[in-house]
Amino acid sequence: MTTALRSTDGPSTPPHPGPGAALARDLRKRGRRRLLREDTLTVLAWASGAAAVALYLADGGAGQFNSPSPALTGIGVIAGLIGTDLVLVMLLLAARIPLIDNAIGHDRAMAVHGKLGKPALYLILAHTVFLLLGYGMADGLNPIAEGVSMWVNLPDMWLAFISIVLFIAVVVTSLVAVRRRFPYEFWYVVHLLTYAAVLTALPHQFSVGGLFADGQWQRWYWIAFYVLVLAALLRFRIWAPLALTLRHQLTVQRVVPAGDGAVNVELTGLRLEELAGSGGRFFIWRFLAPGLWWHHHPFSLSADPAAGRLRITVRNLGRGSASLMAVKPGTKVSISGPYGLFGHAARTRAGLVLVGSGIGITPLRAILERAEFEPRQATVILRASTPETLYLRDEIAELCQQRGATMFELVGHRARSGNTWLPRHQTGLRLADYVANLSGSDVYVCGPNKWAESVMADAKATGLADAQLHRERFDW
Known part of the structure; x- marks a missing residue:
């Protein structure tokens, strides 16, 4: 077997035989199954919000839009239903459910979770404002006076107002500009207020206004949705780690x-x-x-x-x-x-490219150890400012030689322009210069954020599909 190690002076182009037909077929099947799961989850997420609104309208809500006051109230109710639906979807995305994790990965699930936060808050705030306007118009009170009246006279409504405050706290602390000012542990504890916000909002949904009265379909829909979320959190956030630890x-x-x-x-x-x-x-x-x-x-x-x-x-x-x-x-x-999907399950092509920098090199070593590929169908690129930070370099070089992978060591300070993931003396090169069959490969990138973004941009510029690009983030 030929030696896989290459020098840091520049790339050479190893011969690249065609991919193994059986492996290529197997990876295509895996990719199609994963995309099917992803599409199914997307449809279910959208359908949950549509079902919430449809059941409300079917259970008498459609009749509210015949005069200004009930119409404002109806708009507020719909905003609240969709907002609550988004919050429950967010909790499912954060529950670390294997079905979701294996379909879209932890990073993407949490990215969607984060993007839903502000829309959910805006809808819940709209729910409050429109209800205060609608009820206030009916009672002849301004929105502030109506809010005070609801707090005093309606059961569980004070809990609903506390829930809104908790949701605001969670969303504000989730903003990158804010959370960077605090230790991760502080942000994590504050983020747990999401559960408190959901629990404090729950009583008024069933006790005020008869929205979820006995005999209505939407009552059973929401009970089932809440039970599903609670069961997922208990099963995958509490029981699963405990069972794994004990095992x-x-x-x-x-x-x-x-x-x-x-x-x-x-x-x-x-x-x-x-x-x-x-x-x-x-x-x-x-x-x-x-x-x-x-x-x-x-x-x-x-x-x-x-x-x-x-x-x-x-x-x-x-x-x-x-x-x-x-x-x-x-x-x-x-x-x-x-x-996460930063592993074998995300593969879509027979070729494999592993690009790591700093401590981001270390998970690539574990992927290389068991990844499926034919000899000379894998390329490993290790990037560091100094030779001392080429972590696990000797182990990776040995694995490359054993398995027939090509390895490049790119050592030196980063370029300030062009492909900034490369050393300054190689800034005119591109990822495709190191990998002969880049279009037929999956690319795994792990390292500091700006560096990794430069690698990803270089790979996308060659025409690689998003499904071929895999990245492990280091931030929170």
Whole structure:
């Protein structure tokens, strides 16, 4: 087998045989199934909002639009129904349900979750405003006086107003400009207020105005929707991590230096072979030691499970990860996952390109270890400012040689123009110069955000479809 390692001076073009027909067919089938699941979930999400409005209109709501006051009230009710539907969809997206995660991945699910936040809040605020206008018009009161009257005289309405305040707090703290000012743990705790906001909004929906009165279809629809969301959260956010932790009983075996400011944390446990093939996907880790147990860390495996051991590679990038540099052997570890599509399940082409920078190199090593490809159908590009930050370089080079993959080491300071993901002395080159069969490959990119965006832009400029591009984000 020819040596896969290439120098950092520039790319050479290895011969590229055609992809294995069987592998290509299998990947196309997997891709079609995943797209079908994605389309089905999209239809269900839209249908849930349409069903909420249709049931309201069918249960007598259509008759409200015959005069100004009831019409304003009806608009407010519809806004509230759609807003509530969006909130419940958001909770399902954040529930880490395998069906959703395997269809669109954790990153995309959370991106959609985040985008729905402001529209949901606007609809809930519109719900409040239009109800105050409609009821106020009917009672001869201005909206403020009507709000006070509702707070005092209607059961559970004070909880509804508290719910609105909680929703505003959640959305405001979710804005990137705001959350960057606070530690992740603060933002995470505040974000849990979403559950409190839903719970405080629930009583008035069933006790005020008879909207969900006995005998109406919409009553049963909303009860079923709430039960579904609650069951998903209990099953996948609470029970699944607990069961996984008890099943595998992970314990830190040793902590080994892994290069400039990084360590390998090796763990032992039970039935770890069940986690094989999870390379690239991430787990949520909690190290059950004083000062550490309340931090949760999203780390990918840096090696596939072997001989009863797991391994993650951690770099000192902040207070949370810095505390793991000195975690003691014998520390028990809680785990949940794996999550995301940054792994084998997302493949659509027979060719494979892995592009990593800094600590983002480490999950690529685990993907390379078990990925399906024919010899010389995979290319690994390692990017670093200095040789010391080519993490796991020797291991990856050995895997490349064993499996017949091509490897490039691109070392040097970033270019300031052009393809800024490249070193300055190679800024005139493109990703296609390193990969002969780029159009027939999936590209996996992992590294700092701006750097990764430059790689993705370079790949898209060559005409690659979105389905061929896979990225693991480092931020929250």
